[in-house]
Amino acid sequence: QAVVTQEPSLTVSPGGTVTLTCGSSTGTVTSGHYFYWFQQKPGQAPKTLIYDTSNKHSWTPARFSGSLLGGKAALTLSGAQPEDEADYYCLFSYNGGRPVFGGGTKLTVL
Amino acid sequence: QLQLQESGPGLVKPSETLSLTCTVSGDSISSSSYYWGWIRQPPGKGLEWIGSIYHSGNTYYSPSLKSRVTISVDTSKNHISLKLSSVTAADTAVYYCAREGIWDHWGQGTLVTVSS
Numbered sequence: 079q080a081v082v083t084q085e086p087s088l089t090v091s092p093g094g095t096v097t098l099t100c101g102s103s104t105g106t107v108t109s110g111h112y113f114y115w116f117q118q119k120p121g122q123a124p125k126t127l128i129y130d131t132s133n134k135h136s137w138t139p140a141r142f143s144g145s146l147l148g149g150k151a152a153l154t155l156s157g158a159q160p161e162d163e164a165d166y167y168c169l170f171s172y173n174g175g176r177p178v179f180g181g182g183t184k185l186t187v188l
Numbered sequence: 189q190l191q192l193q194e195s196g197p198g199l200v201k202p203s204e205t206l207s208l209t210c211t212v213s214g215d216s217i218s219s220s221s222y223y224w225g226w227i228r229q230p231p232g233k234g235l236e237w238i239g240s241i242y243h244s245g246n247t248y249y250s251p252s253l254k255s256r257v258t259i260s261v262d263t264s265k266n267h268i269s270l271k272l273s274s275v276t277a278a279d280t281a282v283y284y285c286a287r288e289g290i291w292d293h294w295g296q297g298t299l300v301t302v303s304s
Binding site (some may be wrong): 079114116118123124125126129130133140167173176177178179180181182 | 225226234235236237240248249250251252284288290291292294295296297
């Protein structure tokens with residue numbers, strides 16, 4: 079089973095830009111690898127921001143974007159808002175494998 | 189509007205079996221092209237994928253929980269169920285169900301505490 083790694087914590091200034099990354103122990107991302115990004119605020123269920131690495135849901139704020147960066151999946155927040163302070167989880171899924179969550183990144187907007 | 193709602197006992201004794209149901213409204217499991225999954229989150233910790241099921245009954249389980257987990261589907265009631273046997277305090281968590289694929293819908297979660 080793959081191991082998925084995320085930065086434990088990151089800090090961004092209001093209005094600033096930050097990139098969260100998600101790497102898998104399977105190595106560099108290839109076709110057939112899919113990443114999902116979830117935002118979770120205290121006491122709430124996770125909310126999906128990005129699916130299939132770079133696709134946004136209708137409710138995903140435009141300031142969030144998903145991509146591949148240096149062989150990892152990345153979630154970039156451009157123009158951080160105070161309400162973006164939350165835990166962010168990556169989910170890695172690949173053909174023939176079981177989905178695996180990363181340990182999560184605690185994002186502070188300060 | 190698709191909604192998922194978890195339900196079940198909030199307290200389970202050690203060594204017993206945890207049983208939860210996820211009722212789906214606003215979509216038919218039997219006609220959906222998505223898998224339906226269970227995820228859990230121990231207090232203060234991260235998310236863990238438990239397993240998922242298709243309306244045909246095809247299942248996938250986390251290797252670390254496979255020996256203790258059973259996920260089933262009842263299309264007539266439009267719900268999926270989770271059973272986790274031989275529970276310990278380490279199984280105390282908020283349990284969520286979700287529609288997989290594009291992961292667009294989650295239930296609100298239900299806290300299950302394992303304690304005597």
